[in-house]
Amino acid sequence: MITTTAYMLGIIRRIARVSTIILEFLLFSNVYIAICAVVMCQTTARLFRLTLPESLLLFTFVGTLGSYSLHWFLTDSSADYSRRGRWNYQYKPVLAGLFVGAVLTGLWMLWFLRLYLVELLPVVLITFLYSAPKIDSPPFRALRRVAVLKSLYLTFVWTYVTVVLPFLVVSPLQRPNGLLMAIWILNRFLLIYSIALWFDYRDRDVDRQSRWLTLASRLTDAQLYRFFCSLVFFFGLTLLALYRHGFTVWGVICIGLPMGILVLLAQRVLRKVSDYLYYIGLDGLLMLSGILLAVTPA
Numbered sequence: 001m002i003t004t005t006a007y008m009l010g011i012i013r014r015i016a017r018v019s020t021i022i023l024e025f026l027l028f029s030n031v032y033i034a035i036c037a038v039v040m041c042q043t044t045a046r047l048f049r050l051t052l053p054e055s056l057l058l059f060t061f062v063g064t065l066g067s068y069s070l071h072w073f074l075t076d077s078s079a080d081y082s083r084r085g086r087w088n089y090q091y092k093p094v095l096a097g098l099f100v101g102a103v104l105t106g107l108w109m110l111w112f113l114r115l116y117l118v119e120l121l122p123v124v125l126i127t128f129l130y131s132a133p134k135i136d137s138p139p140f141r142a143l144r145r146v147a148v149l150k151s152l153y154l155t156f157v158w159t160y161v162t163v164v165l166p167f168l169v170v171s172p173l174q175r176p177n178g179l180l181m182a183i184w185i186l187n188r189f190l191l192i193y194s195i196a197l198w199f200d201y202r203d204r205d206v207d208r209q210s211r212w213l214t215l216a217s218r219l220t221d222a223q224l225y226r227f228f229c230s231l232v233f234f235f236g237l238t239l240l241a242l243y244r245h246g247f248t249v250w251g252v253i254c255i256g257l258p259m260g261i262l263v264l265l266a267q268r269v270l271r272k273v274s275d276y277l278y279y280i281g282l283d284g285l286l287m288l289s290g291i292l293l294a295v296t297p298a
Contacts, residue, residue, distance in 0.1 A: 024083065024087055027084075027275075027276075027279045027280065028072075028083075028084050028087040028088065028091075028279075029069070029091075029094065029095070029098060030064070030065050030068035030069055030072070030098070031065065032279065032280075032283065032284075033064060033068055033279075033283050034060075034061045034062075034064040034065040034068070035061070035287070036064075036283055036284070036286040036287040037060050037061065037063075037064040037158070037161065037162055037286075038057050038060050038061050038064075039286075039287035039290040039291065040158075040162035040163075040188070040286055040287060040290060041056070041057060041060050041161070041162045041165070041166055042057065042290060042294075043162075043287075043289055043290035043293060044162065044163050044166045044167070044184070044188075045166050046290070046293055046294065047184070047251070047293070048166075048167075048174075048175070048176055048184075049174070050166050050167070050170045050174050050175075051170060051174065052166055052169065052170065053112070053113065053169065055109050055112040055113055056113060056116075056165070056166075056169060058105075058109055059106060059109040059110070059113060059120070060161060060162070062101075062102040062105040062106045062109065063102070063106055063123065063124075063127065063161070064161075065098060065102045066098070066099050066101075066102030066103050066106060067127045067128075067130070069095045069096075069098040069099040069102060070095075070099045070128075071130070072084075072088050072095055073088075073092060073095040073096055073099060075088065077089040082275055083275040083276075084275050084279070106124075113169075116168070116169050119165060119168045119169065120165075123157070123160065123161055123165070126153075126156075126157055127157055129153075130150075130153060130154055130157060150200065150214050151193060151196040151197055151199070151200050151214060151215065151216075152193065154196055155189060155192045155193040155196050156189075158192045159185060159188055159189045159192060162188065163184065163185050163188045163189075164185060167181060179245075180242075180245050183238055183241045183242055183245065184238075184242065186234075186238050187235065187238035187239070187242065187255065190231050190234055190235040190238065190259075191235060191258060191259055191262075191285075191286075192286070193231065194228060194231045194232065194235070194259065194262055195262065195282050195283070195285060195286065197215070197216060197224070197227075197228060197231070198216075198228075198262075198266070198269050198278075198282060199278065199282070200214045200215065200216035200217070201216040201224060201269065201270075202269075202273050202278060203216075204216045204217040215227075221270055225266065225270070228266060232259060232263060235256075235259050236256075239252050239255065239256045242255065250296070251293070254289050254292040254293050254296075255289050257288060257289065257292065258285035258286070258288045258289055259285075261285060261288070262282070262285055265277070265281060265282070269282075
C-alpha cells in the first residue's frame with residue numbers, strides 16, 4: 001500500500017513538474033501574450049463583422065512574439081530571482097531564436113500584406129523603439145529620459161495593432177461610423193493602459209534604480225490607485241456609449257468584465273507580487289472578452 005501510494009505521488013510530482021515546464025514556456029517565451037494579441041485583433045473583427053486577411057493574424061502573432069522576445073533578451077536578468085528572471089537568464093538563446101524566427105516569418109508575411117505596407121511598417125518601427133532604451137548605447141540610453149511615457153507608448157502600439165489596424169485593412173464599406181470606432185478604440189486603450197499601469201507598478205523599484213522613470217515610480221500607492229480609478233470611470237463611460245450605439249447587454253458585460261476583474265485584483269497587486277498573477281491573470285484579461293464573445297452569443 002505504501003509502495004503504491006509513493007508510486008502515485010511520484011507520478012503526480014512528475015506531471016506537476018512537466019506541467020510547470022510547459023506553462024512557464026508558454027508564458028515566458030511570450031507565446032501566451034502573442035495569443036492574447038491575436039484574440040484581441042479577432043475580437044475587433046468579430047464585433048464589427050470585419051473580414052480580415054488571415055496573414056494579418058499570423059503577422060500579429062509573430063510580431064508580438066518577436067517584439068517581446070527582443071525586449072526580454074535585452075533585459076539583464078542575472079540578478080533577477082523571480083520565476084521570469086530565472087527563466088530568461090537560463091534560456092536567453094531561446095529568446096534570441098524566437099526573435100530571429102519571428103522576424104523572418106514577419107518579413108514573409110509582409111509579402112502577403114504588401115498592399116498594407118503603409119499601415120504596417122510604422123508598427124515595426126515603433127515596436128522596436130519600445131525596447132530600444134534597453135540597448136546600452138548612448139543614443140538609446142537617451143530615450144530613457146522620456147520613458148515616463150513607456151506604458152502610454154506600449155498601450156498606443158497595442159491599440160493600433162489590435163483595434164485600429166483591423167479597421168484600416170478592410171474596405172471602407174465594412175467599417176462602422178467614425179464615432180463608434182472612436183468609442184471602441186478609447187475603450188480598448190483604457191483597458192490596455194490600466195493593465196500596463198500595474199506592470200509599471202511592479203517594476204517601479206528597478207525603474208527608479210535605472211533612472212527609467214515611469215508614472216508608477218513617481219506616484220505613491222494611494223495616488224496611483226486614485227489614477228487607476230479615474231481610468232475605470234472613463235472606461236465605464238465608454239461601455240455606456242457602446243450600449244447606446246447598439247451593443248447588446250451581454251456584449252457590454254463581456255467587454256466590461258476584464259476591467260471589473262482588474263478592479264478586484266488591484267488591491268492584491270498592491271500587496272503581493274506574483275509572476276503568475278501578472279502573466280496569466282493580468283495579461284489574460286486582454287483576451288477574456290474575445291473568448292467570452294466567441295463561445296457565447298453576443
